[in-house]
Structure formats: C-alpha cells, structure tokens
Amino acid sequence: MGLTVEQFKAFSDAEQLQTIKELNNSGNVETIINILTDMGMENLSVPLLGELGRAYNNNSNEKEAIKVLESIDEEYRDAVWYYRCAYAYGALVLDNSDGYTSNTMQQMLRLVDKGVRLATEAKLDDIKLYCFEVIDMCYLQMDFETCESDYPDLCSAYNEYVAEKKKKRKGVPRHRTITVQEIMATDDVWTINEPMYWTINIYGSYDDYIESAKPFTLEQRYLNAISWYFAEVNNGGHHQFFYNSTGIVWEDALAGLRLFKMDELADNLQSVIEYFGGSVPFDREERWNILKNWENEDELFDFLDKKDDVVYEYDGIYEDTFVHEHPELFVFDGTYKVPE
Template sequence: MSMSVEQFLSLSDAEQLQTIKDLNDIGQEEIIIDVLTGVGIDNLSVPLLGELGRAYNNNDKPEEAIKVFKTIDTEHRDAVWHYRCAYSHGSIASTNHEAYTSENMQQMLALVDNGVRLATKEGRNDIKEYCFEVMDMCRLQMDFEKCEVDYPDLCLNYSKYIAEKKKKREGVPRQRTITVEEILATDDMWTINEPAYWTINIYGSYDNYLESAKGFTVEQRYLNAICWYFAEVNNGGHYQFFYNSTGIVWEDALAGLRLFNMKELADNFQSVLDFFGGTVPFDRAERWYLLPQSENNPEFFDFLDEKDDVVYEYEGIFEDVFVHEHPELFVFDGTYTVSE
C-alpha cells in the first residue's frame, strides 16, 4: 500500500484523520511518517500530530515521537497525549536499561501520574490501563519503594491495577471434552488449542512454562507454540514475537513446524534464529537486551521484513493436516481456567 502527499491532501479533514488512524491500526507507520512529514509538521492539526507521534512510537523511534508531542500546545495535552508521551520516554528507558533516577524514567512517571489523573477525570479507563502498561514495560528498572514515596497516589492505583489483573488471570474454570470426532470435523486449530492456550504459562520462567504444560502431549504443546508464533508474527513480525512473552515458546514453535511438516516455515524461522547465532534466550529480559544490540546491524530490519513476509503469505493448512492425521494426540478431557 502507498499514498502520496497529493492523494492525502485531496481528502477532507475528517477523511485525512480516519485514513491515518486506519494506517496506524494496521501497522503502516512508515507510510504515515512519509506522508505527514511531507505535508509538514507545522501544517498538521493536533489530532494528526498525535497520530504522527503514535506512528513514530510504533516504528521504534520514540525520540522523534517526543519531538512531535512537544509541538502540541498545553491546552490540548489530554490523557491520550500523556500516555503516548510516557510511552516514548518509557521505551527509551526500557531499551537502554536506564535506572529509576534517569531523566527518561522520571519523565515517564510524571507523565503517567498526570495521565492517570486525567484519564480518571475523562472516564477513559482504557487509557488509564495503557499508562499502567508503560510502568509494566519499565518494571525491571523500577524502584517501587522509592516510587511509593515520590508518587503515592500513582503507586496505590498501580497496585490496584496489578491486583485486578491477577484476579482476571485467575479466571473461572471451564470443563471441556475434545474428542477425535470433533477434531476431525473442524479446521479451527485455535478451538482445539484452547485448553493449552489458557493453561500453559508463557509469562514466567522456562521451568514454569514446562511445568504448566505437563498435562498435555508434546504435540499439543507444539500446536500451542505454533498458534502463538502465528498470532504474534502476523500482528507485529518476528521482532514482536521475540520482544513479548511469547518468545519463550520459540524452541517449541520451531520443533512443531518441523514435526508438522511445515518445512518452508521451519526453514524461514531457522534463518531468523541463525541471525541471532542459532538461539535466543528463553528469559524475556535477556531478549530485551539482545534485540537492541541487533538493531545496530543496518540489515536487521530489512532482513526481518523479508522473513515476516513468508509468514504473512502462509495460507494455514499444514498444521491442520497433521492434527487431522493424528487426532488422538490432541484430545482433551478436563478443566482449565479462562480469564474473565
């Protein structure tokens, strides 16, 4: 997809904003940046400036995002502005492993503090949660004892957010029986994978991951890993897959692709791993350290784009074939917990 400055300017104001929002929603940040900078920052409305800053954030250019956000007058700095600007500073602090006392970390906290207050006032619970997610992103460098002294109200609200998130994760039990007949009758692998999806823990240590998967066959574990792999890569590429907690399943995803006779995808994923020396850490914090180092390689993002395209073009039949050929390996009869 492409768009020229002339095409953009031919749209009405409402159409311009909606077009840019839609492009942001589908991950076309480079098009947004090219078009809006082509129009000229001084010629953009406040909403378009916000979308440009958002695009810079989503394109891993938080420093550029901050420059854009600073051009927005104080009277227009609502809860969304505070969240987006906080994300910029938090992204820099997290990537650079900056200490709690760093300028970026302190800027992030001040912006989140104000953002939560404004979001509460504006009735924007979604933005309030997004602000807390920025703190989640920086949690490895957070000094929460010091933070409670510096930002008592924020930390109190953040604690409530954590407690509520934990409560949601505890969820409600669901009884399910998945038979050979049901497996043979469906092409929806997410339905077959549902018990494993809700049970296998990808958010802790690798030992936790393996322990939580003990009630499933190896093949069910592999199917779950493949489902996570497709979901993340199709949403934000291999970079997102490794950056998020899902990266913990990389070894099972590769083994599953090979076992399920998905050779082209397995070879494609293996080449990504080879770029990192043949393996990546299971620990998410270690992957966070690894990824920025790779960004220094000028070929890194072009290489990943090429590998992402292989997955984007995949039509999704081979795992269905394997599951249908071996349905007895994917049956389930038991209880699992679903988040509310």
C-alpha cells in the same frame, strides 16, 4: 502499499487519519514515518502528529517520538498523548538502565500519573491499562516504596491493577473433554487449543513455560506456540512477536511449523532466527536488549518486513490439517482456569 505523499495529501483529514491507522494495524510503520515526515510536521494535524509519535515509538525511536509528541500544544494533550509520551520515556529508562531518581524515570512517572488521571476521568480503561504497563516495563528499576510516597494515588491505582491481574490469573475452573470425534468435526483450532492457551505460562521464565506445559502432549504445546506466533505476527510483525512475552515460544513455533508440514513458514521463521545468529534468548529482557541495541535498525526492519509479508501472503496448509490427520494427539480431558 504504494501510497505517495501527493495521493495522501488529496485525502480528507478523516481519510488521512484512517489510512494511517490502517497502515499501523498492518505493521507498515516505516511507511507511516516516511509519508508524515515528507508532509512536514508543520503541516500535520494534531491527530497525525500523535500517529507519527506512535509510529516512532513502534519503530524504537523514542527520542523522535518525544520530539514529535512534545510539539503538540498542551490544550490537545489527552490521556492517549500522556500514554504515548510516557511509553517513550519508559523505553529510554529501560535502554539506559536509569534508576528511580533519574530525570527520565521521574518524567515517565509524571506522565503516567497524569495519563491515568485523564484516562480514569474519560473512562478509557484500555489507556489506563497501557499506562500501568509502562510501569510494569520499568518496575525492576524503580524504588516502589519511595514511589508510593511520591505518587500515592498512582501507586494505589497500580496496586489495584496488579491485584486484578493476579485475580484474573487465578481464574475460575472450566472442565473440558475434547474427543477425537469433536476434533474431526471442527475447523476451529481455537476450541482445540483453548486448554493450552489458558494453562501454558508464557509470561515467566522458560522453566515456568516448560513446567506449565507438562499436562499436554508435545504436539499440543506446538499448536499453542504456532497460535501465538500467528496472533502476534499478524498483529504487529516478527518484531512484536519477539519483543513481547510471546517470543518465548519461538523454538516450539519453529518445531511445530516443521512438524505440521508448514515448511514455507518454517523456512521463513528459520531465516529470521539465523539473522539473529542462530538462536534467540527465551528471556524477554534479553530479547528487548537485542532488538533495541541492533546496530543497523533500518536494515533490521527492512528484513523483518519482508519476513512479515511471507506470513501475510501465505496460502498453504494450516495447522488444522495436521490436527485432523492426528486427532489422537490433541484430545483433552481435564480442568483449566479461565479469567472470571
């Protein structure tokens, strides 16, 4: 998007904010940072300052995010502000392997505590969940027993969140029979992939992932991996794909793209893997460390932006072509669990 600062200045406040949100949704974090910093922080409205802070968070520049967010007057600090600031401190905790008693960890917890309270009052359930995910991110470095004493209300709410996650993970059984005839009659790959989506575990170890995929054919496993790949890259680019739990499927996504004759996308993903040295860890924390400690972050984001564009602009065949050519590989007759 070739947007200049002068063009941006000509927009109304509402148009400026909407433009920034659209840029964020399309993964153009660098563009957001460039436009808003060129505007000058002193000229930015409170919502735009918040968006700049979010952009710095998404660009793994948490120190700048904190600087921007803490420039916002206290009267404008809502639940979203507390979440964004807590996320920045949480990322620093992770980067520095800070312990529970560190100033950074304690600041993160204070921010999450206030963010959860405000989100609860405002009935912003999504923001409350995001706050809890910051605790998830730092959990291994926390002394949770001490935390329960220091932040009893927060930890009680967090325990409820964990219990609800476990409940949803258990789910309710759903029986499906997917026949060759049904596969040939539909262009909706989701209906074919649904059993794999709810069954294959991408949130644990690689062994967990492989074990959970055993009820399915290799081609079904590949289809699920490709579905996750598209979902993440189209939402937040390759950086998000590798940063999130979905990065565990990269090898299957690559093999699937190749098998399904989506060669342009396979070559594109292969070049990303080669950029990282020819392989990417299946362990999420190891991937975090690689992304956060990359020597030249600007070069990394420039490279990944170009690779994202290949996916966004792709106009070749999709996975449904292979599925329709080999429907017998994607039949299913069994039971899987879906959230209540």
